[in-house]
Structures are given as C-alpha cells and as structure tokens.
Amino acid sequence: MSTTDTSLQDALVYTPKELQVLLKLSKNTVYGLLISGTLRSIQIGRKRLIPRGAVEDYLRGGERAEDPPPERNRKGKT
Secondary structure, three states, rough: OOOOHHHHHOOOEOOOOHHHHOOOHHHHHHHHHHHHHOOOOOOEEEEEEEEHHHHHHHHHHOOOOOOOOOOOOOOOOO
C-alpha cells in the first residue's frame, strides 16, 4: 500500500474521486451509491463529501454503530 493510500485511509472525509481510489470502485458506482442514499454524504456548496463513518457504515452493510437494533412490536402492543 502506498503512502497516498495510507493518508486516504486516515482522512475524516472523502471526495467521490478519493473514494473511487480507496474502494476501487468506478465513478458511476460511487455516484450511484450517493444518489440512492446507500452511502451518506454531505454537500457544502458544490462539493460533496463522504464522512469516514459513512464509508465504514456502508462496508458493514449499512448498519450504523450508534444505532440500536430495531425493536419488534408484539401483537396488540405499540
């Protein structure tokens, strides 16, 4: 792994282009994940940034570490 890859892994946020390199995905795949909401991001002006936590959540299968598992309702109880 090169020093560039290592510095990318330590970043707090990624641009879509950086994420392409880091995850070895195509541009269309990264933007598809962003548009569908599968990969969380924030927009500042015209720039879209993906927080490291969002990438980690995506790689875990969409689970957020801080979210408890959903509660199951029993019949007749809300």
